Amino acid sequence: MASITQAPPARPPATDDRRRRVTARPAAWIVWGVVIFFFLNLLGVVASVLVSSFGRRWFDTWLPDGYTTSWYGRAWDEFALLQVIVVTLEVSVLVVGLSLLIGVPAAYVLARRSFPGKRLIFLVFLLPILMPPITYGIPLATVLYKFGLAGNMSGVVLANLVPSVPFVILTMTPFIEQIDPRIESAARMCGAGLRTVFVRVLTPLLVPGILASAILVLVRTVGMFELTFLTAGPDSQTLVVALYYSMSASGIRAQQSVDAMAVIYTSMMLVLLVVALRYVNPTQLVAQVKEDPEH
């Protein structure tokens, strides 16, 4: 079993008792080895789905014994994918729009002002991110069903907003803190009201931050399984949930058409990711990185 427990050299290189210069080498090799091993397995995981979705029949061999694209057409019809994708897009756009509308003003106040109870409010906003979705998802779904809001798209959107709004607040706060408050003061001096300051001064300055958090929320919503799963009805499933149902009922459907559906899902996520990385540097989410200062 020892050969398969992934990433065995998990301990920090600090435990190596060799000198620098000479020793940076083996430590570096181990680290890169682990990274490459991880990527190879990852590649295997993704590629096996991809190959299988194009394979005609694939049993006990290295590669399938023929290739076809017919599984895609079959998956498209069998799972009513067009409808599922439309629902996914609608849900995501609604969640992104609403969470920005609710989250950005709150982030502004939390970034700029201090007032009694601020820490408590911050904690309340943090909780939905710290709790596992299932924990609050089950009571939330119960409440939404009680008011007749679950089982359709409004329930899915509402449930997905719960982690998204705090996420917008957390990602936007550092962006707002970067903006010089004197700019707002100047606008105020020139007679701009709160709304004008927001629309004419802050929003244009915040566009990069808004784009970044919008795209992150979009990726999270498309990938969010638990909350959608708990609140979706038969015609409000998003792609992940439809994929889950097709997988857990896999004796009925051909393995390959499930794979084809998974590939469609992945390519959708990849498109989102490529778009996202044009706007967001993933390492700058937590702290504003001082990228390699001058030597």
Add this chain to the structure above:
Amino acid sequence: MSAAGPGRPSAHWRHRLAERGIDRQLILLVPALVFVIALFLYPFFYGLSLSFQPTDGGPFSDYARFFSDAYERGTIWITLRIALPAALLNVLAAVPIAYRMRGRFRGKRLVTTLLVVPITLGTVLTAQGLLNFLGPTGWFNRILLATHLVDEPVRLTHNYWGVFFSLVITGFPFAFLLVLSYLSGIDPTLERAAATLGADWRRRFTRITLPLLMPGLATTFCLTFVLAFSVFPSAVLVGNPAGETRVISLAAYQAAYEQYDYPYASAIAMIMGFVELVVIAVVLAARSRFYTGATGGKG
């Protein structure tokens, strides 16, 4: 400061509130607050009170039912046994890799981009891929067999390991990106100063970088642990949902959507949240013992 002069009474209290930091601008906070109260706090307390109103028996009988049934009680241990090692491995493996990659080098953007990919794969696709790749006739076992490392296929899916690997695949990149951003947030001149004073890299790492990084590591561990603790789809799809990987979220789901016993499901959800918050509280309490000031890198 109450000598604001004789004003109209309404202006008076407004003024006094404004001095304490409360004024009309706080209205901007209202939508978010209403939202959190309506969709998070209210359902949470609703579930809490529901868990004390079981379909039969006294207020605590659903909790008693959970803890007296070994099959149900065991789910806590099963969940922790998967989530804790996975989260720990993800964070510990991320430290040396991030430490090595924090500078600037060719292809850094490519590596970080590649590492984001698994986050977007999501648990369901990862599960599907793991079933294909690690299954008895998958490529991984074929390679092991072809190189004669093993004589018969290693069983890696539909058990503990399948779930564990899916947590590593989705959790590690996340942990890595967080650790990398915390590391890049530490002012590199601190380490250079230590080097000037003659510290070798081991001492620089243990005495300077690691203490500054510790709070970030604690936060990363918490976030990774939350992801791992709520493992649900992969426990069903690549695990053995009837036995070895019957995690607590699965027990809650079955109570709610298969037995339609919402009070019991809420009770399980509350227990789940409680266990998770205990772990997080322990980690955060430990975190508060470390240095928590500016790390000099924030610009």
